[in-house]
Every structure is written in structure tokens, then in C-alpha cells.
Amino acid sequence: MSSRRQINTIAGGNPSWNTGVDYAAQLRAADPALRRAVQALYATAGLDLRPDLDALAAAPQIAADPAAVERFAQGLVFDGDLKIPVLTVSNIGDQISTVAQQQFYGENVRRAGKNALLRQTYVESVGHCAFSPAEQQAALRAVVDRLPAAGRPPTRAR
Structure with a gap:
């Protein structure tokens, strides 16, 4: 289940957020090999990573619906107890x-x-x-x- 609309419907609201996320800090904290891969991909494409990180920082952030977060956390367990094929x-x-x-x-x-x-x-x-x-x-x-x-x-x- 990965459709945003489907997730929001089942959870009864938006269960995800990016408020408080510092994407530049996330990249700095990433595994060094992954950080180098991102930098190499940008370099290969002839692009500068900094403007994209700045755009992410300036973009509106999305807050979650706390009740949806709680419902989503409690209600979706893929435990393998199938009832149908x-x-x-x-x-x-x-x-x-x-x-x-x-x-x-x-x-x-x-x-x-x-x-x-x-x-x-x-x-x-x-x-x-x-x-x-x-x-x-x-x-x-x-x-x-x-x-x-x-x-x-x-x-x-x-």
C-alpha cells in the first residue's frame, strides 16, 4: 500500500510529516559512502546540490494529523495471517x-x-x-x- 490517498483514507488523515526535518543535516549524517554517491551523481549530472538543499529548506513543510499517526501506527501490521489468496x-x-x-x-x-x-x-x-x-x-x-x-x-x- 503506497498510494498517498489510500494511506490517508485508511489512517483517517495524513500520518506523515516533514516538519523539523533539516535535509542538509540528514545528508551530513548519512553514511559517508551514500553521501559520496549523492555528490558524485550531482557532479555527473553537472548540477549543484546546494540549491536543491536550499529549496528543500525553503519549501513549505507538512504537518501530520496526530490522530492519523496513532491510527496508522496501531492498525497496519503485515503479520502474514492471510485469509485469502x-x-x-x-x-x-x-x-x-x-x-x-x-x-x-x-x-x-x-x-x-x-x-x-x-x-x-x-x-x-x-x-x-x-x-x-x-x-x-x-x-x-x-x-x-x-x-x-x-x-x-x-x-x-x-
Whole structure:
């Protein structure tokens, strides 16, 4: 779940914020290798990092709704206790829903003893939910194929 609208709806308001965030300080506190990578990327692009950090500092900051933060913190636990078949489709280059996060979710499902209800797939591309129409159709077909016919469980695992 990564749609901002979906998150806000479930939490009953905005559960995230950047008030008080000093992005330049965050960069200074980052792992030195990561800091060097950011600097190298800017240099390669022929850009100056300082104006971007200044723009971030000058931009309006967003405050969270405290009640939404509390609801979000209490109500969203991906514990793996699945009740219905689930298919995850992830881009291997997704920075919002990473392969590591998907693998952790799969581990939770296995620990909950619900592995038969989960199938995880990966698409070799970058971006978040950047699936081609063919990939979307394949995912939909995989879900439909796994649905029980007339209330019977699927006859074979996929």
C-alpha cells in the first residue's frame, strides 16, 4: 500500500510529516559512502546540490494529523495471517516497495503458516508499480487461475 490517498483514507488523515526535518543535516549524517554517491551523481549530472538543499529548506513543510499517526501506527501490521489468496507483483527496482520488504512480508506469511495463500512475483524494471499492460494482464490471469472454482480450493499450486 503506497498510494498517498489510500494511506490517508485508511489512517483517517495524513500520518506523515516533514516538519523539523533539516535535509542538509540528514545528508551530513548519512553514511559517508551514500553521501559520496549523492555528490558524485550531482557532479555527473553537472548540477549543484546546494540549491536543491536550499529549496528543500525553503519549501513549505507538512504537518501530520496526530490522530492519523496513532491510527496508522496501531492498525497496519503485515503479520502474514492471510485469509485469502494474495499475489504480490513488484518491480525489482522499486524504491517504495523494495524486494527486501517483499521478502520480509513473505517470511511473515510463512511464519504464520499461510504460505499456500501467497505468491510473489517480480518484474525486471525500475519504478513503483511501473508494470506494462502485458505484465498487468499476466498478474490478473495468475490471480484468476488461483481462485477456487465453485468454492473448491485450487487443484494445483502455482
